[in-house]
Structure formats: C-alpha cells, structure tokens
Amino acid sequence: MALDLPELKNEPVMDFNIGDILDIMETDSSAPNLSSPEVEIEMKNERFEPVSDDEIQxxxxxxxxxxxxxxxxxxxxxxxxxxxxxxxxxxxxxxxxxxxxxxxxxxxxxxxxxxxxxxxxxxxxxxxxxxxxxxxxxxxxxxxxxxxxxxxxxxxxxxxxxxxxxxxxKGLGTKVRQVDPILPENEEKIWNQKVFGMQSSLALQYTVFFYNCKLFGLRGYDEHKSLKCDQFEVGCDERGKYIRFHGRSSKTYKGGLKHIQLQNKDIKHYCLNGKPLAVGIRYGEQVLGINKIKGLMKEITGQAGLLGNFTNHSGKRTCATHLYQAGVDEQEIMSRTGHRSETAVRKYKRSNSVLLENVSKVLDPPKMMKFEEPLPPVINQENLSMNDSKEFDNQENVTRNPQSVFNNCVFNFKP
Structure with a gap:
C-alpha cells in the first residue's frame, strides 16, 4: 500500500511507536479479520504467483x-x-x-x-x-x-x-596473444592528448569508463552494461573523501549455491590525488549500446596513438598490473579484480618495460672487450726464407716493442 504524501502535508505531525500501532490494530473494529478465509485467500493470491515450466527454464x-x-x-x-x-x-x-x-x-x-x-x-x-x-x-x-x-x-x-x-x-598453442594493460606512462599520454577529461561529453564518457575499469576492476562490457547508480556511494571519513562501490553479479561471482560462502565486491576507494572535476556536468539518459561499450578501449587507445593489443579486458589487466608493480599484496589485488584464486590473478599481472629491461641486462652476456690494436697474424716459421724471417723479426720488434729494454747487458761502442 502506497501513501499519497501530498494529502498529508497539512496534517499535524504525530509520533508513533510500534506499541501504539499494535494497540490501534487491536482496537480498530473496522480493520479486516486477517484470519478469515476470504482475506487469507486474497493475501495468498497477492503474495504468491504460480509459475510455468517455460518460465522456470x-x-x-x-x-x-x-x-x-x-x-x-x-x-x-x-x-x-x-x-x-x-x-x-x-x-x-x-x-x-x-x-x-x-x-x-x-x-x-x-x-x-x-x-x-x-x-x-x-x-x-x-x-x-x-x-x-x-x-x-x-x-x-x-x-x-x-x-x-x-x-x-x-x-x-x-x-x-x-x-x-x-x-x-608440434608448436600449436604456444603463442598466446594477451591483451596489454594501460601502463602509467600510457595513461599520462592519454590525458595529455585530451582523450580523457571534461572538455567534451565523449572525453567524459571515456574517462568514466576507463576509471570504472581501473579503480573497481570491472570486466569487458557486461559489468558496465548492468551498472546502476545505487551501486556507488560517495562519502567521507577520517581518511578523506571516498567512493564506495557495491558489486553485483559478475563472471566470478554469481551468488548461487556454489558461491554461497563468497561475498560480492565492496570497494572503498579514497580520492587522494585525482584529476580535478568540473562543475555543472550534465549526463544524458540514453544507455550505451553493447557494441559501443565493447569498442571503447580501442577508441581510447587509438585516439591517444598507443601501440599494442588493447581491448576492454585491458581495463581489468591495468588494475591488476598497477597494483602488482606497486607491491600490493595479492589478496588485496584479488579484492579489487574479483578473482577467487592467486593462480587466476597472476595471469593478469604484467611486468613493466623498465623491469623487463633490467631483467634482460642481468641475463645478457658480458660486454665484448675492446682491443686498441689487432693481434698480429699467425705465421708458419717453417715456410719463411731467411730474409723473410729476418724482416718479420724486425717488424715484430718494431710493432710489439717500439722501445727496446735491455737488462744485464754490456755494450762496447767503436769509434
């Protein structure tokens, strides 16, 4: 039963407690007898509705x-x-x-x-x-x-x-093409290219979509399609302002019998060093189509000029990769991404280019030594004539020993 609130605006304000309400129900002779068969049948018809086999399927x-x-x-x-x-x-x-x-x-x-x-x-x-x-x-x-x-x-x-x-x-299935995350330098480039921001409705749309992925670990398109306003809560506590996200059904959490011991996402994200928001932002009521949502990440990275394999799944991988590179505990990463096992979340973590470069330097062979002068060729002394041997000895002495050094020798000079 719904109350027509405008009819009550001129009535005096009265306070009731549960005891008062029960007393009124007991003494009001005009109240229907809830135990009568007619009322019981009517309540049953209103409360319970039979379903068919087709509806169950x-x-x-x-x-x-x-x-x-x-x-x-x-x-x-x-x-x-x-x-x-x-x-x-x-x-x-x-x-x-x-x-x-x-x-x-x-x-x-x-x-x-x-x-x-x-x-x-x-x-x-x-x-x-x-x-x-x-x-x-x-x-x-x-x-x-x-x-x-x-x-x-x-x-x-x-x-x-x-x-x-x-x-x-046979080599089948050895090359798995994984989607790339949006690394911090790429994210900064997207902002600098004004793909993100509040300067246009499209830029705002891109921004909201990407940060729903990054902050709350939303999947490709299904979780975006089913988002409701009441899943977000804006508040403030002793740590500062925050946005609280209450997840619902997702790929990893359906809420059925197998997931009875699990909990839906409940993420509190503090707004510490975010980009400034403009005032007077207006949102349209038209819902984005499923095909439009599926292509948003490709549009974002394409307009920013990023090279790589970027899909909507890059958003969730970005969330896991950033937390992994910052040294966040795997359990906390799983609470954001919604994964139920460490094995699953590890597939989403990617090392950044700086870390990969350092690993490569450690494993590289030692640097080649540089010689100021090339080594002399190896010559077979047996095949040399007497004159050639003397000439070679003179050249070798000049080349290797530009300054002669004599020890324990006596020199006699003739006038």
Whole structure:
C-alpha cells in the first residue's frame, strides 16, 4: 500500500511507536479479520504467483554466461559435423558410458578446423568441456568423461592427455596473444592528448569508463552494461573523501549455491590525488549500446596513438598490473579484480618495460672487450726464407716493442 504524501502535508505531525500501532490494530473494529478465509485467500493470491515450466527454464537460461552458451553451441556443432562424416555414430545424448568412451577417443584424434588444420590443445579441451555442458543441459548427470575418479572413461582421458601433449610438441598453442594493460606512462599520454577529461561529453564518457575499469576492476562490457547508480556511494571519513562501490553479479561471482560462502565486491576507494572535476556536468539518459561499450578501449587507445593489443579486458589487466608493480599484496589485488584464486590473478599481472629491461641486462652476456690494436697474424716459421724471417723479426720488434729494454747487458761502442 502506497501513501499519497501530498494529502498529508497539512496534517499535524504525530509520533508513533510500534506499541501504539499494535494497540490501534487491536482496537480498530473496522480493520479486516486477517484470519478469515476470504482475506487469507486474497493475501495468498497477492503474495504468491504460480509459475510455468517455460518460465522456470527461461530463468535458468537467463543466468547462463553468453560466452559459455556460445562455446557449448560451437562444441556440439563441431561434434555433429564430425559425426555426419562418420558412419554409425549415435547421437551424443543416446550414448551409454561404453559408447562415449569409444567414440570420444576417436573424436579428439580426428577433429579438425574448417580449413583442415589441427586445433591447439587448449581449444580441443574447450570443445570437450562444451560437449560435457551440452550433456548436462540435456539433464544427463550420470556421466562425466572428464572426472578422473570415473574409471569408465580412463582410456579416453589418457587419449585426450596424450593428444594435447602431441599438439603442443608440434608448436600449436604456444603463442598466446594477451591483451596489454594501460601502463602509467600510457595513461599520462592519454590525458595529455585530451582523450580523457571534461572538455567534451565523449572525453567524459571515456574517462568514466576507463576509471570504472581501473579503480573497481570491472570486466569487458557486461559489468558496465548492468551498472546502476545505487551501486556507488560517495562519502567521507577520517581518511578523506571516498567512493564506495557495491558489486553485483559478475563472471566470478554469481551468488548461487556454489558461491554461497563468497561475498560480492565492496570497494572503498579514497580520492587522494585525482584529476580535478568540473562543475555543472550534465549526463544524458540514453544507455550505451553493447557494441559501443565493447569498442571503447580501442577508441581510447587509438585516439591517444598507443601501440599494442588493447581491448576492454585491458581495463581489468591495468588494475591488476598497477597494483602488482606497486607491491600490493595479492589478496588485496584479488579484492579489487574479483578473482577467487592467486593462480587466476597472476595471469593478469604484467611486468613493466623498465623491469623487463633490467631483467634482460642481468641475463645478457658480458660486454665484448675492446682491443686498441689487432693481434698480429699467425705465421708458419717453417715456410719463411731467411730474409723473410729476418724482416718479420724486425717488424715484430718494431710493432710489439717500439722501445727496446735491455737488462744485464754490456755494450762496447767503436769509434
């Protein structure tokens, strides 16, 4: 029940406590009898609403990660194309454990890309994971061909392991192109190029997007798309002014049964040495499209003239890299980025160019020694004639000993 506040503006102000309210409810004869069957049925109808099977399935599907759904679709389509070129291969959902163990061995050895080349080992593993998710989505939960404890698939697991090692030995999957972080010198360049700032709505948009990534470790685009104003809180305490960010659902925190012991992000960032904000900033109500958000980091780095592999994922990598280079504890880095393990957060940390240069200097070979004069050539004395030998001896003495030194000698000079 909502109150119409304008109707109360001329009424006297009255203070109530919970005891007064209970007394009124007990003595008011006009109040409805909450225990009557009619009221109980009406309350039930207002409070609880039945749902259909389709609504339940839509709820489950809505909480699946889009990239995960895409990977599952790619995996089953790849399997079905392989199956179409094979004979007598049953549907994946119709195989028993023995059949799965048999055909999955052959699948991981025979599957190829559309151009006929072999998949890298990690991609092959992702395909197998996608097939397992597809089986789960079909409500088949009694098989898991990736479970080491399930001995029914022990042979398949050995084949998959050997195949991945073989692919790696061929050089497949050894070159992983990682996105680059925005290093401090690059960030300063972006400001100097006036890509960041408050001089235009576009510059303000770039600034807000980047520092949401850097300060609060937001991911590529999904967390930006779902941001709400009430997730930010501006306050002040004995340490100074701060912005507090309350995270919600993300890739690493969904809030379901598996994450019941985890907590959502709760970050307090103190505003110490930030750039000055202009007054009178106006914000539009139009929401940025998903494709626009996906390309923001490329626009920022492109306009600033930065060279490298920059994507929206560079924002979160920037957050982890800056904290890592400053010597911040890994646990604090994880609280900002949202990672749940040290192994995961270490993939985001990148050494800066100065540190890499120092490491290279330590490992470089020693500097080459410089000779003022070249060494004389080696000459075979046996092949020299008498005159040549004397001439060579004279040249050697002149070259090596420009000043003769005599010890314990007696000289007789004739007039």
């Amino acid at each position: 839509r709820l489950i599907d809505s909480q699946k990660n889009p990239n995960t759904r895409k990977n599952t679709t790619w995996a089953i389509e790849t399997f079905n194309k392989w199956r179409a070129e094979r004979d007598n291969v049953p549907l994946l959902t119709e195989m028993n454990s023995e059949s799965l163990n048999y055909w999955m061995q052959r699948f991981v050895l025979e599957v190829r890309k559309q151009d006929g080349s072999e998949y890298p080992p990690r991609s092959l593993y992702y395909i197998v994971c996608g097939l397992l998710r597809f089986i789960r989505d079909e409500n088949i939960h009694n098989v898991n061909f990736l479970d080491e404890k399930d001995h029914r698939f022990a042979v398949f697991q050995r084949v998959l392991d050997a195949r991945m090692k073989e692919l790696l030995s």
